[in-house]
Amino acid sequence: MAFVSVPKDLTKVKNKIIFNLTKRQLICFGIAAAVGLPFYFLSRGIIGSSNAATGMCLLMLPAFLFAMYEKDGLPLEKVLKNMITVKFIRPPVRRYQMENMYEKKYTVVRKKKGGTKSVKKKKR
Template identity: 70%
Template sequence: MAYVSVPKDLTKVKNKLAFNLTKRQLICFGIGAAMGIPVFFLLRNVIGMSNAATIMVLVMLPAFMFAMYEKDGQPLEEILMNIIRVKFLRPSIRKYETENYYESDPDKADSDSTNEKGGKKRV
């Protein structure tokens, strides 16, 4: 009898479109190819084949990272947005501010104007 492995967490299962790649991966690889291939053909006669291929790979690398990198279920753009939010957009030192209950006591204002016996003070 044939056995089929079924993952315990079905939320991690992703639909594959073509070449065993997801839609996100196909789009990112297409963007990378659209950026890298013209760079290669423009630079191969100027700086040589191996240097042009190296520059093409470096140009395509960000698109490849956006397609493939995922940590804790978050893609690379969410991780980068979290880093930017923590490092640049939010203050690094947060003030710990509390409201002092005794400074905001409404009975304190009344107690200043009365004497110990409960009567009004004379001014």
């Protein structure tokens, strides 16, 4: 009898198309190849083979990251969108601060002749 392992969390199961890669990964790798390979072949005569290969790797790296990186089931663009939203777009949580209304409206004035304290309103 054949055994097939079934994962407990079915949300992590993804459809594989070719070479055990998903459609998203194939598209991102295609974009990386479309950007990196022409750069290498056009620039290796000018800047040398090893510099052209380094430049090609640096140009292809973002596409590889978008294809492969996943955190908590979210792809890289959603993770970056959430980080930008939290850090820059939405205001941070404000701390609770109280205003002492008595300090703003009233000041305590002492008389010099040994009298009692009196309260005066501030003029605005």
